[in-house]
Amino acid sequence: MQADLAAVEEAAKDLYIRALKILPPDIKAGIDRLAADETSAVARGVLETMRTNIRVAEDQENLLCQDTGIPIYNVAIGRGVQVDGHALKQAIRKGCERATREHPLRSSVVHPLTRRNNHTSCGFDVPVIHIDFDEAPERLSIEMIPKGSGSENNSFLKMAVPAEGIDAIKAFVVDCVIAAGGKTCPPTIVGVGVGGTSDLCVALAKRAATRPLGTRCQDPEGAELERVLSAAVNQLGVGPQGLGGDGTAFAVHIELAHTHITMNPVAVNMQCHSARRARAVLTPQGIEYGF
Structure with missing residues (x-):
C-alpha cells in the first residue's frame, strides 16, 4: 500500500476538527458513571453542566472547549505501507494548518520567547508528531489529541530514589x-509514567493520560497500582472543577518502562474532563474515522 498523502492531509485536518467538537464515548460514559456515584449536590451540578456542554457542542457542531490546545498526532505505520516520512509529516502539518484557517478555531500556539501567534496552530516542532510502527498490514493509523494548557501546565517529574520503592x-x-x-x-x-529515562518517563505519562478509559496497564503490577491509586485519588475530595466531591479522577493510568538500577523516575501528566481525541485509519478501501 502506497500512502496517499493527500488523504493524510485531509485526515489530519478533519481529525483536529472532530476532536475539538465530539467527545469520545468512553469519556461521556465516565462522566455519567461519576455523576451516578456522586454524593455532593454541588459536584452533581457541575457534572450535569459538563454533560449539557457536551450536548450543546455536538448539537451545534461547536467546540467542546475554547482551548484548542497543542495539536498532537500519533501515527502508526502498518506492515507493507510505503511512505516518505518527511512528506508524511508535511501533510499532517498542512492539514493541521488548514483546520485552523478554514474553520473558526483559535490558534493557541505561540513562539515561546516572543509569544507571537501566527494563527496556524503550527510552529517549531508543532504540531507534535510521533511516528511508530504497527504489525497490522496495509493500514496507516492517525490519532489526534488536542492537549489543553490547564492540564498540561500541571505536569510533574521526580527522579525518585530506588530505595523508596512503590511508596x-x-x-x-x-x-x-x-x-x-x-x-x-x-x-x-x-x-503516570514510571521508569525509563527522564524524557521517556514524561512521554509515558502523556501516553497514559490519553489512553481510553477502561484500558489497563499491560503489566500486572502496573495494573494493580492503577487500581490502588485510582481509589486513593478519589478519596482526596478535590471533586469536579475542584469544588469538592467524590469524583476527582476518572482513573489513574500507568505506563511502564524498564530503567537503570540506580534510578526510579516517575512523571505525572493529567488530562482534563474534556479528554478529546479522534482517530482515522487509512487503508486501500478508504478512511475510517473513530476514537
Missing part, C-alpha cells in the same frame, strides 16, 4: 493531584 510513586502521584487542585478542570485522567 515514593504513590506519594508523588497523590501530592501532584493535590497540588493541581481544580486547575486541571477535573475529573481528570491522571497519567
Whole structure:
C-alpha cells in the first residue's frame, strides 16, 4: 500500500476538527458513571453542566472547549505501507494548518520567547508528531489529541530514589493531584509514567493520560497500582472543577518502562474532563474515522 498523502492531509485536518467538537464515548460514559456515584449536590451540578456542554457542542457542531490546545498526532505505520516520512509529516502539518484557517478555531500556539501567534496552530516542532510502527498490514493509523494548557501546565517529574520503592510513586502521584487542585478542570485522567529515562518517563505519562478509559496497564503490577491509586485519588475530595466531591479522577493510568538500577523516575501528566481525541485509519478501501 502506497500512502496517499493527500488523504493524510485531509485526515489530519478533519481529525483536529472532530476532536475539538465530539467527545469520545468512553469519556461521556465516565462522566455519567461519576455523576451516578456522586454524593455532593454541588459536584452533581457541575457534572450535569459538563454533560449539557457536551450536548450543546455536538448539537451545534461547536467546540467542546475554547482551548484548542497543542495539536498532537500519533501515527502508526502498518506492515507493507510505503511512505516518505518527511512528506508524511508535511501533510499532517498542512492539514493541521488548514483546520485552523478554514474553520473558526483559535490558534493557541505561540513562539515561546516572543509569544507571537501566527494563527496556524503550527510552529517549531508543532504540531507534535510521533511516528511508530504497527504489525497490522496495509493500514496507516492517525490519532489526534488536542492537549489543553490547564492540564498540561500541571505536569510533574521526580527522579525518585530506588530505595523508596512503590511508596515514593504513590506519594508523588497523590501530592501532584493535590497540588493541581481544580486547575486541571477535573475529573481528570491522571497519567503516570514510571521508569525509563527522564524524557521517556514524561512521554509515558502523556501516553497514559490519553489512553481510553477502561484500558489497563499491560503489566500486572502496573495494573494493580492503577487500581490502588485510582481509589486513593478519589478519596482526596478535590471533586469536579475542584469544588469538592467524590469524583476527582476518572482513573489513574500507568505506563511502564524498564530503567537503570540506580534510578526510579516517575512523571505525572493529567488530562482534563474534556479528554478529546479522534482517530482515522487509512487503508486501500478508504478512511475510517473513530476514537
